[in-house]
Amino acid sequence: xxxLANYQIHIDxxxxxxxxxxxxxxxxxxxxxxxxxxxxxxxxxxxxxxxxHEYDPSLETFLQSLISIVLKxxxxxxxxxxxxxxxxxLVAIIGAAGLAIGLAxxxxxxxxxxxxxxxxxxxxxxxxxxxxQGVDGTVQExxxxxxxxxxxxxxxxxxxxxxxxxxxxxxxxxxxxxxxKIIIGIGYGSNLKKAKDILLDICASKESILKDPEPVxxxxxxxxxxxxxxxxxWAKNEDFWDAHFHVLEETKxxxxxxxxxxxxxxxxxxxxxx
Numbered sequence: 001x002x003x004l005a006n007y008q009i010h011i012d013x014x015x016x017x018x019x020x021x022x023x024x025x026x027x028x029x030x031x032x033x034x035x036x037x038x039x040x041x042x043x044x045x046x047x048x049x050x051x052x053h054e055y056d057p058s059l060e061t062f063l064q065s066l067i068s069i070v071l072k073x074x075x076x077x078x079x080x081x082x083x084x085x086x087x088x089x090l091v092a093i094i095g096a097a098g099l100a101i102g103l104a105x106x107x108x109x110x111x112x113x114x115x116x117x118x119x120x121x122x123x124x125x126x127x128x129x130x131x132x133q134g135v136d137g138t139v140q141e142x143x144x145x146x147x148x149x150x151x152x153x154x155x156x157x158x159x160x161x162x163x164x165x166x167x168x169x170x171x172x173x174x175x176x177x178x179x180x181k182i183i184i185g186i187g188y189g190s191n192l193k194k195a196k197d198i199l200l201d202i203c204a205s206k207e208s209i210l211k212d213p214e215p216v217x218x219x220x221x222x223x224x225x226x227x228x229x230x231x232x233x234w235a236k237n238e239d240f241w242d243a244h245f246h247v248l249e250e251t252k253x254x255x256x257x258x259x260x261x262x263x264x265x266x267x268x269x270x271x272x273x274x
Contacts, residue, residue, distance in 0.1 A: 185226030
């Protein structure tokens, strides 16, 4: 009987606590729902603001992510406070949790700092083609922790901002034009002058290859089995790869037509008869 009475007392206390806390719980739920709606509304307003003004798309993505996270943290604090948690206790809990999370997420904090550095110093922006951390691709998005690249194969590469901000980056779109370097080997018995003239004629016939600075061809090396010619020419960024592949294809066709040999490894097998 005594155990049953104690059990009934616990149930009554739980019902009383729930009844007393119900208004705060309802207000907390309403605050949570309204808060999430408000955060989405503010995000839409920020997005609309950036669409009306010509700001860097990199800054737009970064700020949207940062604003969303900050507002959600504020909403969490307001909801917890509404449930009756004392502000002083909440500050102590947040401080201890912040220290623990900071130690556990040192890499994420470094990535956040890296994102800030990328936005401040702008080594690249959305739309640039870059090479970094062993990945070549076009920058699609710069968020608070990572940068997303689309590779040649239309694959998504996600690179941490901390590594990007602390290592070498090649930005192929930093300049309007780009210089190509193509090395082509010809046989020692081939006509050197004719080969050079063919390469220059190919460049002259291609409109996307710039005439100023003019293309140049020179002997790069006298190798073991070939005379290596180096062709250098300039093209606009948007025309670079089209010009590059055009020169390679036309060179092979023209050299075959003119009888200019392009050496390649060969294996000669002798059969010794008894």
